[in-house]
Amino acid sequence: MGLGVWAIGLALALGLPGATWKQARPPLFPWEMLGPTLLAVAALSLLAPTLAWMVGPNLAQRRSLALLEAPPDLLWAGLLLALWPAAWGPPGVMGWLLAFLAAALPGEARWLAQAMPGERPFPLAWGKAAVSRVRCLVLARLWGRWIVARLPVWLTATLVLERILGMPGLGTDWMTRVVVRDRAGLSLWVLALALLWVLSQSWEGEAA
Amino acid sequence: MRTLLLALCLASTHLLIEAPLSAQMVEESLAQDPGPLDFIQGDSYEQWILQSLAGDALVGIAAGGHLVPRLADRWQVRQDGSILFHLRTDARYQDGSQVRAEDVIWTVQQLLQHPQASPTKRAILEGASVGSDQGRPWIRSPRPPGRLLLELARVPIAQKGHPEGGSGPFAFRKEPGAWVFTRRDHFLQPRIDGIRFRLLADPAGVMTALEKGWLSIGAPATRRQSEAPPTHRLVTQPMHAQLVVWSRVGVEPLRQLEHWRKDAFPSHLLGQNARPSRGLWPETLGFQPRSIDVSTSPSPDHGTLRLLYGAGEASVEKLLLALRERARRDGIDLQITPVEQGLLTERLQKSDFQLACSMVVFDPHPWAVLEYMEPRGPMNFTGWRHPQLAGLLSRIRQPGDPAWLDLQTLWAREPAALPLLDFQSVIWVDKRLEVEPSPMGLYLHTPGAAGWQWRL
Numbered sequence: 001m002g003l004g005v006w007a008i009g010l011a012l013a014l015g016l017p018g019a020t021w022k023q024a025r026p027p028l029f030p031w032e033m034l035g036p037t038l039l040a041v042a043a044l045s046l047l048a049p050t051l052a053w054m055v056g057p058n059l060a061q062r063r064s065l066a067l068l069e070a071p072p073d074l075l076w077a078g079l080l081l082a083l084w085p086a087a088w089g090p091p092g093v094m095g096w097l098l099a100f101l102a103a104a105l106p107g108e109a110r111w112l113a114q115a116m117p118g119e120r121p122f123p124l125a126w127g128k129a130a131v132s133r134v135r136c137l138v139l140a141r142l143w144g145r146w147i148v149a150r151l152p153v154w155l156t157a158t159l160v161l162e163r164i165l166g167m168p169g170l171g172t173d174w175m176t177r178v179v180v181r182d183r184a185g186l187s188l189w190v191l192a193l194a195l196l197w198v199l200s201q202s203w204e205g206e207a208a
Numbered sequence: 209m210r211t212l213l214l215a216l217c218l219a220s221t222h223l224l225i226e227a228p229l230s231a232q233m234v235e236e237s238l239a240q241d242p243g244p245l246d247f248i249q250g251d252s253y254e255q256w257i258l259q260s261l262a263g264d265a266l267v268g269i270a271a272g273g274h275l276v277p278r279l280a281d282r283w284q285v286r287q288d289g290s291i292l293f294h295l296r297t298d299a300r301y302q303d304g305s306q307v308r309a310e311d312v313i314w315t316v317q318q319l320l321q322h323p324q325a326s327p328t329k330r331a332i333l334e335g336a337s338v339g340s341d342q343g344r345p346w347i348r349s350p351r352p353p354g355r356l357l358l359e360l361a362r363v364p365i366a367q368k369g370h371p372e373g374g375s376g377p378f379a380f381r382k383e384p385g386a387w388v389f390t391r392r393d394h395f396l397q398p399r400i401d402g403i404r405f406r407l408l409a410d411p412a413g414v415m416t417a418l419e420k421g422w423l424s425i426g427a428p429a430t431r432r433q434s435e436a437p438p439t440h441r442l443v444t445q446p447m448h449a450q451l452v453v454w455s456r457v458g459v460e461p462l463r464q465l466e467h468w469r470k471d472a473f474p475s476h477l478l479g480q481n482a483r484p485s486r487g488l489w490p491e492t493l494g495f496q497p498r499s500i501d502v503s504t505s506p507s508p509d510h511g512t513l514r515l516l517y518g519a520g521e522a523s524v525e526k527l528l529l530a531l532r533e534r535a536r537r538d539g540i541d542l543q544i545t546p547v548e549q550g551l552l553t554e555r556l557q558k559s560d561f562q563l564a565c566s567m568v569v570f571d572p573h574p575w576a577v578l579e580y581m582e583p584r585g586p587m588n589f590t591g592w593r594h595p596q597l598a599g600l601l602s603r604i605r606q607p608g609d610p611a612w613l614d615l616q617t618l619w620a621r622e623p624a625a626l627p628l629l630d631f632q633s634v635i636w637v638d639k640r641l642e643v644e645p646s647p648m649g650l651y652l653h654t655p656g657a658a659g660w661q662w663r664l
Contacts, residue, residue: 018550019557021566021586022328024252025243032384081413086420090406166408166417168241168385176241181550 002201006194013186016178026182033169036093040100041154045147047101048108049139052116056135059113069106073157076103077164096167100158108150115142148200152193232401232662234424234641237408237417238387245380247366247373248318251326253569256362257651261389261403263364263374266293266312266345267357268654269572271646273494275357276654279307279365279375283357290348291356292341298395301367301375309340314368316347331586332359354606358573361654377658378402389657396658400641403657424638425650430479430523433634440636445645448492448570450485450627451524453515454589457562461513462626463500464540465531469628472534477526480634485627488620489577490570492630492647494607501620512541515563516555519546524567527629556589564589565628572648574607580625581615590624639663 052059059065080099084091091099116138123130159171177185242254247263250256268278280293299307316338319325336349336356349356367373374380377398378389390402408414411429418426421439428436436442455462469484478484487497513535517528528544535542547555555561568587570576579587581597596618603611635650637643640663646653650660 017554018548019554020550021553022251022253024240024255025246025249027241027243028382030384078412078416081416084420086422090417090422163408163410164413166237166385166406166413168407172241172407172409179240179550180243 002197003194006190006197009190009194010187013190014183016181016183016186018181020179020181024180026180026185027168027173027176030169030173033167036097037155037158037170040097040158041151043097043101044104044108044154045143047105048112049143049146051105051109052112053132053135053139055113056131057113057116057118060110065106065110068102069110071103073099073103073160074164077161081164091165091167093167096158096161096165096169099161099165103161104154108146111150112139112142112146115146144200148197151196155193234400234403234638234657234660235422236403236405236425237414237423238405239409241407242387244372244382245374246371247315247364248322248371249324249326251328257649258380258387259364259374260376260651260656261378262376262380263366264299264307264376265361265364267361269358269361269648269652271644271648271653273572273647275361278361278654285353286346288348289353290346291353292344292346294344296395299375300393301370301373302379302392303367303373305367307365307367307375309343309345311368312345312347312365313338313340315363315366318366318371319363327586329363331584332356332363352605355573355575355604358575358607359571362571377655394658396655398655398658399661400657418636424641425635425643427633427635430481430634431476433480436636439639441639442634443637443643443645444480444632444634445649446492446630446632446647447649448490448572448576448647449631450490450568450570451482451527451565451629451631452568452587452625452627453563453565454556454561454625455563456559456590457513459500459622461563462623464535464538465626465628466500468531468534468538469626472531473527473629474530477523477530478629480632481523482527482629482631485630488623488626489616490627490630493570493572493574493576495574495577495612495616498616498620500623500626501617511539512543513563514543514545514561515565516545516547516552516561517565518549518552518567520549521567524565528565531628559589559591561589567631568627572652574612575604577619581619587625592622592624594618594622 076099080091080095084095116135119131123134155170156174157171158169159175162169162172174189177189238254240252240254242252242258243250245258245262247259250259264279266278266280267283268276270276279295279299281296283291283293285291295307295309297306301307316333316336319329319333320336333349336347338345338347340346347356364374364376377392377394377396379392381388385406387405388402391398391400408417414423414426415429415432417423418428418440419437433442453462453465473484487495488500489495491497515528517524525546532542532544552564552566556564556566579585581592582588583593600611600615600618603609604615633649641660642663643650643660651657
């Protein structure tokens with residue numbers, strides 16, 4: 001079933017309709033942004049579970065978290081730009097990373113917290129150590145599925161931040177290939193994401 | 209411990225801040241990724257800017273629109289119609305090798321033969337042959353020499369075997385997230401140290417960067433054009449750019465649009481960027497305003513017109529909404545439909561539309577309007593043709609020839625397209641930077657950026 005979905009994605013990329021007026025060459029892949037992107041993904045995949053582990057499933061009901069989650073990426077990037085001192089020059093990779101975490105962390109923490117089972121009466125009745133242990137086990141089981149579900153989104157949805165902050169990365173690359181109708185490049189994107197999915201499936205199988 | 213914390217703070221501050229801007233580098237932005245620098249395959253507007261900085265064409269066009277020497281310090285039209293170019297002896301590629309006739313021949317042959325070569329450049333050289341005579345390159349083309357020379361200004365010469373190698377006034381290098389050009393020893397004697405382009409696709413991001421002084425040059429938001437910060441000044445330059453509507457349903461809709469464009473657009477929507485077009489062809493290219501010929505028999509009246517336009521251009525959308533309201537006053541239901549740009553281009557190329565509009569940037573010479581009329585012209589989306597066209601074209605040798613008027617009359621009888629708006633570029637430029645505005649923008653003329661300088 002999953003492979004079928006990826007095959008449809010590949011067919012869509014190869015058969016993308018439309019043309020370009022001036023034939024533009026596809027962009028070079030932004031290899032230099034691969035490191036910062038992996039850093040961002042690593043930070044998020046560490047911070048979100050940590051937050052969920054510390055607060056537990058109740059985190060999903062927190063109004064403060066909903067408030068942080070509500071603003072779109074556009075706002076976080078705009079806020080960062082507005083607050084960034086002019087004398088420092090344009091925000092670099094770390095500025096982008098901060099905006100990415102601000103935009104993504106609340107939503108991801110809630111995603112995890114919502115997926116966690118309730119703690120009343122057990123393991124709450126068994127004490128703090130048991131709660132902590134259960135949360136650890138649950139999050140360890142959830143972590144793989146969560147990464148698999150969200151990784152394509154993280155890799156591609158940074159587009160808004162990249163556009164506003166002037167930091168062309170993976171999101172910009174993906175979007176530019178759509179604009180210039182680089183069907184081969186888009187197919188590679190789909191294949192790479194499909195490969196990640198296949199790898200995660202085998203990993204999931206081993207864990208089970 | 210305290211020292212360690214201090215060191216950590218300093219290190220993180222260093223990570224947060226990019227390297228300070230060099231005072232002598234011009235900071236610029238690009239709206240789209242131009243792709244890799246490639247003199248054979250590159251063909252977008254952004255790519256033209258890159259090529260104009262890193263490469264030299266045989267001839268250049270000055271800000272005033274006339275031909276000037278570039279790689280060739282002179283040229284002569286020979287008896288057989290070919291143009292012989294006398295190359296400068298001081299033009300060199302980045303590896304120090306001199307620009308020779310073989311490079312010109314290789315570039316032209318690649319543009320004609322490479323399957324992925326720029327369609328625009330290939331169209332310029334269609335039917336051309338190239339060779340050398342005593343070390344001097346010549347080009348022969350079915351086009352009149354006056355046209356060919358002006359068009360060759362858009363064909364920089366690449367180093368033989370190196371499609372990315374140019375002899376231009378700036379050396380190019382790609383940095384993470386930036387396209388950087390640094391001054392090199394060149395016959396145009398560039399006076400700025402270099403230009404650094406960042407990809408800033410979002411207009412709001414450009415605006416913030418301008419206000420914070422991170423950009424030396426940039427386009428402000430329309431409603432804030434007159435509020436330049438103290439560090440910048442407002443520069444306006446007319447452009448060979450128009451918002452054009454094509455019609456597949458005859459002349460009558462264009463005749464109505466010609467009427468509506470006079471009073472449809474409120475001035476606050478136009479800003480300084482645009483004004484209603486007055487003729488059929490761009491006045492900036494030297495054409496007098498000319499109306500659609502009223503003696504043409506009217507085509508059937510349309511109560512409903514469907515107009516496609518490229519989605520994502522908020523300013524164009526507002527103007528088209530104003531046009532729709534103006535049409536409603538005349539009892540016409542003008543239905544405007546946004547279409548993704550790539551899909552719009554495909555529908556234009558397949559003539560799958562009733563009315564369609566798009567922004568057009570013309571080449572800086574009058575022959576550019578032939579793109580509407582020539583059988584395989586890149587803007588002949590309606591299949592326009594006329595038996596008198598070939599005869600008229602053979603009479604046009606130079607800009608300003610009387611046959612241009614006849615050609616315009618021919619088009620005015622049954623035009624397939626009508627411009628709604630003439631655009632001009634409104635930018636903020638660092639007060640310390642001297643630039644030369646032109647209808648081609650700041651880069652595409654000669655000397656272009658090589659003529660800029662910082663005021664002391």
